[in-house]
Every structure is written in structure tokens, then in C-alpha cells.
Amino acid sequence: MKGQHKQSFLAGLWKENPLLISLLGMCPALAVTKSLEAAFGMGILFSIVLICSNVLVSLLRKVIPEEVRTPCYIVIIAAFVTLTKMFTEAFLPELYSTLGVFLSLLVVNCVILGRSEAFASKNGVFDSFLDGVGNGIGFTLAICIIAFVREVLGTGRLTFGTTFTFIGDANGGNPFIIPILKGEGYDASFSVFSTPVGGFLVLGIVLAIMMAITNAKANKKKVDERLAKAKAKAEAAAKAAEKGEAK
């Protein structure tokens, strides 16, 4: 993969993660992160819409007039959201009813519109595709981390098979339940994490951890640079001393 292509793909994963760095797309991130399954479903649908709209906007970037670019992007995004909604309702009805209005709200999601405006309208089709994939995976990972923490802390267990019913069908129609903080004879769950307040709390904690990791990386870089400078100075001084002795 060429450097520019690699950059297009990797930026959205960590350095420019739409949710954790740019703080965009908070509405679905807080609303559908009560369960890991729903968050994963939202992440996948979000990625599909983002990739498709990025590719089409990039293809049409020389055709769309400057004056009406935002209405054009919104029409394109709305079309893909509507298609996604229809197919989800037909083939994954439980996911459709779990996501409810938040699936329709992808039409005005600032990450999707933002990537169309800031990236796809200025770059080639392949780069826009990679940008969509990178940002989609980055967003999906971010909401899945939040949902994992909220579901474990809020309900005390992880449940699989209620939204993606085919998982439950593999277990005779019953969802798979993994008890973590709640089981027979013990319950250490905090229901507040299942409420919107819990969503904000977990998002804040995850953002703080992200900042701590980013700062630690930056500090390490600074320390390494200082050490390298000091080492170079010491070597130069040692060489100078050797020269002096030789004279």
C-alpha cells in the first residue's frame, strides 16, 4: 500500500478517530451503546453509509457545482441511509427496531457529512474509499469499547443473540449470556451505566484514557529526543576531550 493510501486508511483509526479525537457523531455513540450488539450493528451500518457516500461524492466531485455541494452531499447520504434502512428492516428486523430513529439520523451525522466535505470532495476514489473504511472501523471500535464498558458495568453481563437473532438461533432460540459482574448469588452491576448519564460518564473515562495514552506517547517522544541530544552532546564532548589529550 502506498504511503498516501496508508495514511488515508490509518488516520481515521486512531490519530483522527471521528469519535474519540474529533468528538463527532456523539449522538449515536451515546444512544446505541447500551448493548455491544446494537453498537456493533450501528458501527457496521454507519461504515456502509460512510464508504458508499465517500466513493460517490469522490466520483462526482468534478460534476457537483460548488454552490450546491452540501445539498448534493445530503441527497447522496440520505439515499444511502434509506437503502440501508430498507435492507436492515428486511433482513435484520431486530437490529432495525433496536436502532430505531438513530438509523434515520445518520442522514445528518456530522462524521459522514464531514468526511464527504473535507476528504472525498478533494481526493480520488480509492483514497476516499480507504478513508471511509478507516473512519468506519475507527468509529465502530470506539462505540464498541463504550458499549462493552456500559453493558458490563450496567447489566453485569454480556448478552449476544437479542439483536442478531441468528446468534440466538444457534443456541436454540435463547441468547448467549456471559455473566461477569452479575450471576447466581452475586450482583456488582451499577444500573446507572445503562442510563444516558452512564453513557456520558463512560465516554468521559474513555476520552481521558485516550488522552493519557496520547500524552504519554508525546512525552516519551520528547524524553527520547532530549536523551538523544544529551547523548550526542556527551559523545561530542568525549571526542573533543580525546582530541585535546592527543594534542
Next chain:
Amino acid sequence: MKIEWKKSFKIAAILCAIAGVSAVLVSLANVVTEPIIATNKATKEKNGLQKVFGSDATYGEKKELSDTKYLLAYYPVTSSLGESRVYSTSGNNAYGTVSLLVGITSGYSLYNLVVMENTESYATTLNENYIVTLINSDKKDEALNEVKCGATYGAKLIRDMVNAAKDHYKEAKA
């Protein structure tokens, strides 16, 4: 101010073309998905029906209703309780939509209800504080009127939908 007709026409034509292609795509998707969605809904309603009076009851053919605010259709039911009806109802308020299957006995009392759709903003509160209490209550007709639950507007909507079903059954029998 000089109007640039040619440019304006070009912009309008491009917007129309994008909107037109989008509309065609959505229409094609609708043709593919509509029958599947209809089948899904019918299966869901059939499964829901079995939960109202139980799988031992015999459910008659669906009879569509019009000119009513909440009632969409009803199914005549024959069970150990005698002749009854299950009404398919749907209503909305500023907080969302609720669709129910409401079982009414021949004495015009609420027997059971099954939630088919609940998109209320306070859906969880409505379910936990009102619907579950109502379903588990021995005196359902009294519990129906206890609408103060933290999601009172949603509870009032459900109460009105159930009362509409009761009234319709009464009028039909009269």
C-alpha cells in the same frame, strides 16, 4: 442584478439528476424489500397473537378497520373464555409510536396485551413502570387507569388505545 440563467439551469439540472437517480435506487430497493418486510411483519403479528390468549385459542381471520383513531384491525378469538377479540392498535404522540395487540374478553375487560412496537423516548420507563405492572395485575382494568408512571404520556396513549378497543367491541355487540 444579472441572473446567470445558464449556470442556474446547470446547477438545477445536476441537483435534479442526483435526486432522480437516488429516487430510482430507493424505488428499486423498495420493490425488493417490501414483500420481505410485509412477511416479517405478518410473522411477528402471528407470533404476537399467540401470546395474547395463548396458543390453545383459535384465531379467526383478520378484519381490517378504518375510520378509527387507534384501531387497525381485529381478530375474532375462540378460547376457554368464550368469544373474545384481539385488536391490532397503533398510536403516536410527541414521544414516539406504540403498537399493541390488545385482547378483550366478551365482558369487555382487558385480558392481555402484547407490545409490537414501542419507539417512545421513555420506552424503558413505560415498559417497566406501566406495561409490565399492567400485564401482571389481577385487576387489569383498574391498573389501566394508573397512568402516573414516569412516562405518563405514553401510559395515557396505551390507556386510550385499550379503551378504544373496548368501546369498539361494545358497539359491535350492541
